[in-house]
Amino acid sequence: MSKQTYRVCLCFKRRFRIKEAEVPSDVAELFASYSDNGSMSVDHLHRFLQEVQGEEKLTKEEAQALMVSFLSENKHHSVSQRRSLYLKEFFRFLLSGINAPLPLPPKVHQDMNCPLSHYFIYTGHNSYLTGNQISSDSSEEPIIEALKRGVRVIELDMWPNPSKDDVHIMHGGTLTSPVKLIKCLKAIREHAFAASDYPVIITLEDHLNQELQAVVAKMVHETFQDVLVCSSSDTFQDFPSPQSLKGRVVISTKPPKEYLEAKEGEDGSVRVYKSSEEVGWGKEISDLAVKLERDDGGECEDEQEDPGQAVQQSAHPEYKNLIAIRAEKMKGGIKAWLRVSSQKAHRVSLNEEKLENAVLTHGTEIVRFNQRNLMRVYPKAMRLDSSNYNPLIGWMHGVQMVAFNMQGHGRSLWLMQGMFRANGGCGYVKKPDFFLNNGPSGEVFDPNKRLPVKKTLKVKVYLGEGWNIDFHRTHFDFFSPPDFYVKIGIAGVPCDSTMKKTKTIEDNWTPVWNEDFDFPLTVPELALLRIEVHEFDISDKDDFGGQTCLPVWELKTGIRAVPLHDRKGDQYKSVRLLMKFEFV
Template sequence: MTKQAYEFCFCYRRMFKLRMAEPPEDIVSLFNEYSDNGVMTVERLHKFLVEFQGEDKATLEYAQAIFNSLKHHHVFHRRGLHLDAFFRYLFGDLNPPLAPVGVHHDMKAPLAHYFLYTGHNSYLTGNQLSSASSIDPIIKALRSGVRVIELDLWPNSKKNDVEVYHGGTMTSPVELIKCLEAIKENAFYASDYPVIITFEDHLDSFLQAKVAQMVNTTFGNILFPGTDFIEFPSPESLKRKILISTKPPKESGDNIREEETNEQKVKDFTDISALTLGDKSESRNMIKDDEQIQENGMEEEEEEEEAVIPEYKKLISIHAVKQKGGLESLLKGDSKRVARLSLKEQKLETAVRTRATDIIRFTQKNLLRVYPKGTRILSSNYDPFIGWTHGAQMVAFNMQGYGRYLWMMQGMFRANGGCGYLKKPDFLLKNGPNNEVFDPSIKGKVKKTLKIKLYMGDGWHLEFHHTHFNQYSPPDFFTKLQILGVPVDRRKVKTVPIEDQWVPLWNEEFEFQLTVPELALLRIEVRDYNMSRRHDFGGQTCLPISELQGGIRAIPLYNKKGEKYKYVKLLMCIQLIGK
């Protein structure tokens, strides 16, 4: 090897030399406080868990279990933990940021009192125009905790069977029976709480009868029978049940009318002529069809002059309705039965400007489903808090892609044991003494203060190649923290970049004032800083603030697809102060 080559190699190795993770000063001080002569006994560890970490229910046996998981690595005469072992515990999987309490919300209230983990076009593997339809995304959604699956029902080419695909597009079909079987096999993998299947029905009476036979044969006694509810049953009473939601046959009394002309429906597509899906004029026509199909819920549910099929009607337990007079009529709450209403994201945004409190009153008894606008060709999503802060139970998302809004959805439903149902806060369910309801646009009093000290991060060198972020030097990591929730609570902060370190040590403190902590999320994202402003992604997570544990916690990070990294974590101290 020449001298120049040797010097380059030496320099290259020096630049990538890894500084091992070492305990920050706060951790050293804590260890000294709860140890004796450099050793932390099981009793002292238990005291630390109760006093500092706030784990009031932690037992001595639990502390012993933690001790046992570490002792084969760092034990001093079998008497206790060294500092390195204590640090290993704090940075490990046994010290999560969310309380491991499982399902703990009251699950005996009506369905309308919960947020439901809801999918949109659940069968698509990718974009909304040309991707394949498959059972795979349905299985993946159910196994991740999604509780509401959407299927678009269309006749096959011979008009003698039912397929699932996105009509008016180039998406390939999948047989309905395969979708139903996949739902049955995976419905209760992640949760015992009910699965709701929403049908977007484009079938004649012959095929509706065939659907009824398929559904009854596939699900048998786990299918909840069709009915008209005066009040929805509870998730607890519907455990391990499957419910069908779609428009009722015409005889049910719904007066359907078109609210938008086709010209209004395709107005959003004027800027998409640059799509390169073949001929431009053909693409525009296809996109227009896509928008018309996407107008589901109220808009898509047009009546056809078909004979009523009793077997099909008996499937429907959650009725999708649109009454004459549209949204205005529904929000008056005149109906004696409860039902499901669907609105696309823009329509909800428009409605909440003038009817926010009426929408919240509507969602106290009825289900409101919000779905993405048709222009989201690449399966992107919208801000879910537009729906959640106004009581919408079914904020329907495209689960096929990724992005910060989907990360927010995934984070929200990490709460309540990941069962797919979250009890709405009382202020969305009950009116005040003068019959007033919650208004998310009005600033309330600060209820809690969230204090965070971000110490450090570690694990990237085990997860990524050493040239993944920079070819000639370690990454310059910085962390963005954001509070999401009602408008007044939203805030963004970020740390300084730590140059050339695989193990960044920030030691920065932040404070957030929260007026509605019940609906708040803490979003965290790590990036590698570079001068081009294209900061490379280094991990993310979203955490429901209502379930954050206090004390020093290890925060596991996820990749863009929402998959947890095996090694990448942040270490931070969390304090939530207030009533």
């Protein structure tokens, strides 16, 4: 009888009990101070919201409305008889969406009557691409998605359709498939003001002959009609305001002749590189301070002309009238194109590498240029995976249009989303006054100058919950509950930027940290609070557990429920942290 080997496989399933989050001692103490006999009345809640949460202007009627709304949403059927909260209800109130860290409902509160050059503007790059910069499809769908997220600047690259008298939108010199221009225009017309009433700017990269320019002019006029802003002049003395352009669509491009004189495509798209950015949830944000340590004295390279390109003699007049914001070619060295003209305001465009080189030696001149003119910065050619760069390099030099690839995810894009959560999410954030008001001797803001601390943001991370609802339970370790930790820090000017970390709480779906952090801020007007949750994995890279980025200058003080978002930026239904914010 032959010997045989048998393999026995044992399968088992382990159930994990999800504990309900416990009330932190700070919350229990506050409840005791603002309640009587274990019950918090409307008067008590009103006083708590004013004194602890910093809601000084909140009325008693508004406090009552908040209580009623909370009790109703949480299915308390006795709401008509009861106007009070017990301890656990008060705790759940603090963890609810009603108790947000930013103003709720979102509302535009900044002055929108200043020139466009006074605002940071939510700007997209190659807005029609569905994925990478080399081989993905072109489509109107990413444009629609961007507009729904509040993006205000859409970029379209126009190329002739060789088989028809038509215009394609595509990334020239690559394997990206085309989409018809008319599809993109109709998508913009239908969704332009889905998230914001403030103007949509379409930046065009033009590779067309005069006949096709006439086709484009007719197409644009018929699509947008009276929504379109047409220019009767080649120049602006000053740019119009977002308020004056509300509900309008604006075209911005270089004069067509200059496109044919310049390199083919602003971003040199035919070069092929492999980017290491965006591995996992994204490489850590680059540190500009390291770049500033090397002062190589180099200047920004000039745009070189391509002698192989034919120079177009003139643009079709109807097409020329489409251009409301004129973008000019950078001629001469950096000193030449940074000269501020008293006669006209215009837009220039350069890639991230040229900006990084330029700010090393001409940082304050760039700030001064951007007081009146518009600057657009776009990703360098090697970002074929549609990754992005550190937007703070542009913002802290007053750059209005920091153009981003919106197709992917990663820490740089999270910063972009965080910036434009400000001002009601309208896509326009007014630059801080120090960018616009020069000092007594005419000096402008220098982002690299070490300034005294203006204020300190004190943050306490209490606890988190909701992963068992929004995540499949096997997303983390299969054989044990997750081990969560929080990374928290500031993205801002170099001396404010930092990241810190909580301890890891092992085997718990509702981790409690109770840890305090202090962030001294020299320029709080440019500071973004970065929050990430990760799950520690001893044998592999740590798993992603959520993220958010919040504009510090709009943070509400007190104990707040901070909702987390996925890698792309969509908010989870249930995952949130309970945190406390205080400025001293």
